[in-house]
Amino acid sequence: MTVKINAEQVIEALGALAHEHRLSLFRLLVQAGAEGMPAGAIAEALALANSSLSFHLAHLTRAGLIQQTRKSRSLIYTADYAAMNRLVGYLMENCCGGATCTPNAACEPIATKTLERNDA
Amino acid sequence: MTVKINAEQVIEALGALAHEHRLSLFRLLVQAGAEGMPAGAIAEALALANSSLSFHLAHLTRAGLIQQTRKSRSLIYTADYAAMNRLVGYLMENCCGGATCTPNAACEPIATKTLERNDA
DNA sequence: TTTCTATTTCGATAATTATCGAAATGTGAG
DNA sequence: CTCACATTTCGATAATTATCGAAATAGAAA
16 A cells, blocks of 8 residues: 545545446457557547547546646557556445454556556 | 446446535435434535435436435435445456456444444 | 557547535424 | 425536547657
8 A cells, every 4th residue: 555545536536437438448458458559559449539538538637547648749648557456445445344354465556568667 | 245236327326426526415324324314414524405316316226335224214325335445346357457456445334333244 | 660450548529426505395393 | 184204306507427529739751
């Protein structure tokens, strides 16, 4: 339990995930692993207008569930596994009055191809 | 993994929990244990108008996160721990491409006082 | 600098959601 | 049957959210 999370952040994250396209989008990035995906490829995969996708990407980013890095002209989005773990941790932590059942399964990103940054 | 859950149900549950009052409400019921709480007591605890609370109770019920039983004139609401576990299970299951990290911590309701129904 | 490409921001619109008071419903008591 | 109580449903209103095309921004290449 390195980083704390509060109710407000939990609500923001839950609300961000509680949408057909954003849930698909997040899981797409989770499966994409540490390499992530450029916005254009995501828009194509989800069959969304660029402007709509941008709206959802901003929403997930604001909720702290995904992150953005630039690679030449493309913006690469990656899932934030730590945030995912914190969210589930919060739900489980407050599950049984706060005592016994905390999740001991932590998710680590899958390095699909290039493993450039090992600073996680 | 006795009961399956699909994306649509997950979205409904996440959306139900992604609200200040409903998240507090759900956690209140979780802490209340198997005994549950009558609507009136919940409204008082959360300082909500009866009609507003009823709206949120219906929302959580529709999402399958809480259940309703009648006890004389009062309607008693209880948290559905199994639904909670299914939700977290879904999130974790699809966390690492679906393979390794599933949660092995399951939440059981706390029997605070009367343990009338053992058919869980 | 000019052009090309990727992505975001801006309007404008439609749909959904949250809120509360007042009225209605349903249950038990006298 | 009538009354009292707990909760829900009904309106009406305000706020938020999702959508997409068109225009603007940002970076890279020529």
